[in-house]
Amino acid sequence: MGEVLRIAIRRFDPFERAIARQFADFAAGQSVEVALEAVPMDLNALHASLFAGHGLADGSFDIAFLNTDWLAEAQAGGLIEDLEPWLAKAPIPDFPDAWSPSLTGLQRFAGGFWGMPYHDGPECLIYRRDLLEAAGLAVPQSWEAFHAAARVLNDPAGGISGTVLALFPDGHNGFYDFCIHIWSRGGAPFDATGRPRFTGTEAEAALDFLRTLARDRDAVPADVADLDSVAAGLRFCEGRVAMMANWFGFAALGEAADSPVRGLIDVAPLPAGAGGESISLNVFWVLAIGAGSGRKALAWDFLRHCATAGMDRITTDEGAIGVRRSTWADPQVNARVPYSHRLDWLHTHARHIPVRPDIAAISGIVDDMIGAAIGGDRPTPELLAEAQARVEALAA
CATH class of the missing domain: 3.40.190.10 (Periplasmic binding protein-like II)
Known part of the structure; x- marks a missing residue:
C-alpha cells in the first residue's frame, strides 16, 4: 500500500460521505497509490483526541476537522500547520475571491492562515x-x-x-x-x-x-x-x-x-x-493540517483538491454546506435547496466568537x-x- 492519509472527522454522515467521495476523486488523479483512513468522532471526543490526546502534534492525524473556535487554541499550542507558505508554494487559483470574506477571515491571525474552509452553516x-x-x-x-x-x-x-x-x-x-x-x-x-x-x-x-x-x-x-x-x-x-x-x-x-x-x-x-x-x-468547519503530520505535502494537495468548485459541490450534494459562492448560487443546488442563495445574506448579518485560545x-x-x-x-x-x-x- 502507498501513503495513507489519516483524517479526524466530526461525526456527521454528510461529512463522512463527502470526504470519501472527494478522496476517491483525489486518489484517481495521483501518480502513486494513496489511501484514506477517516476517523469520525463526536465533538467532545474529537477535541480531546486532537488536543489533550496530542493527535495533531504526534502525527496521529494528518488532517483534522476543526471548528473555527478551536483554531486559536490549536495555533497557540503549535498543533497545526500554517497554510500561508503552502498557499504561496502551490496556490489555489481563485482563492480567496471565490469565497465570502467571512469564511476566510477567522483563520487569519498571528501572522498565518490556519485552515481551509470546508463546511458552512450560519x-x-x-x-x-x-x-x-x-x-x-x-x-x-x-x-x-x-x-x-x-x-x-x-x-x-x-x-x-x-x-x-x-x-x-x-x-x-x-x-x-x-x-x-x-x-x-x-x-x-x-x-x-x-x-x-x-x-x-x-x-x-x-x-x-x-x-x-x-x-x-x-x-x-x-x-x-x-x-x-x-x-x-x-x-x-x-x-x-x-x-x-x-x-x-x-x-x-x-x-x-x-x-x-x-x-x-x-x-x-x-x-x-x-x-x-x-x-x-458565523462558526464553520475548516480542514487543518496537523503539525506532527509526516505527509504535509500530500495533505495540502488534498486540501487544494477539496477547495475546487466540483469538490465543494460534493460537500453540498452529500448533505453538508459547501463554502464557495459558486455552490451557493448553483442553479441545481438551489433547485434542490431553494434557499441556498440566502447564505450570502446570512453572512452579512453574522457575528463571530472572538479569537481566543x-x-x-x-x-x-x-x-x-x-x-x-x-x-x-x-x-x-x-x-x-x-x-x-x-x-x-x-x-x-
Whole structure:
C-alpha cells in the first residue's frame, strides 16, 4: 500500500460521505497509490483526541476537522500547520475571491492562515412551512413569538415537538445560543477586547429564556439537555420538530431525496429580543493540517483538491454546506435547496466568537451554567456572576 492519509472527522454522515467521495476523486488523479483512513468522532471526543490526546502534534492525524473556535487554541499550542507558505508554494487559483470574506477571515491571525474552509452553516430559523401555514402562524420575528408558536405547534400525539434545543454539554450549541440571545437583545457577550461579559440585563434575559423554554414540556421534548446539534437537526429532518434555531445545513439535509420533510422547509432570520435585532452566528468547519503530520505535502494537495468548485459541490450534494459562492448560487443546488442563495445574506448579518485560545474552556463554563439553570432553581444573576468569575479566573 502507498501513503495513507489519516483524517479526524466530526461525526456527521454528510461529512463522512463527502470526504470519501472527494478522496476517491483525489486518489484517481495521483501518480502513486494513496489511501484514506477517516476517523469520525463526536465533538467532545474529537477535541480531546486532537488536543489533550496530542493527535495533531504526534502525527496521529494528518488532517483534522476543526471548528473555527478551536483554531486559536490549536495555533497557540503549535498543533497545526500554517497554510500561508503552502498557499504561496502551490496556490489555489481563485482563492480567496471565490469565497465570502467571512469564511476566510477567522483563520487569519498571528501572522498565518490556519485552515481551509470546508463546511458552512450560519445559524438561522429553520421551520416547517406547512405546519405554520396550517396553524395560521406567521414566521416568528421575536423570541416571545417563537416560544408562543412552539407551544401552538407542539403535538406529542402526532410525534411533533414545537421546537427543540441542543443543550448537550459539548461546548457547541448551548454556548452559541447563549451568545446569540445576548446579541439579539442588544447586548454583547464579549467586549471590544474579546473579554467575556456574561452579566447584565441582556445576559439575564438570555439565560431566563433558555431556562424557561427548556423546561416547557408544552413546547420542547423532555430530552433537550441530552441532544447535541446533530441529534436535534436530524430530529427535524425526520419530521419530528416544527421549527428550530440551528445551523443552516440541517435545512439543506432535510431536502434529501429520501427526507419525509423534503419540499416543506424554509429558513428565515433568527428572531430578536426586546431592544435588539436579528443576527446570525458565523462558526464553520475548516480542514487543518496537523503539525506532527509526516505527509504535509500530500495533505495540502488534498486540501487544494477539496477547495475546487466540483469538490465543494460534493460537500453540498452529500448533505453538508459547501463554502464557495459558486455552490451557493448553483442553479441545481438551489433547485434542490431553494434557499441556498440566502447564505450570502446570512453572512452579512453574522457575528463571530472572538479569537481566543481558551474558548473551549469558556464554552464549558457556559455549559455548566446552563445545566445548573435547567436543573435547579438558583437565581439567574447568581449563576451568571459565578460563570463570569470562572471565565475571569482562566486569565488570572
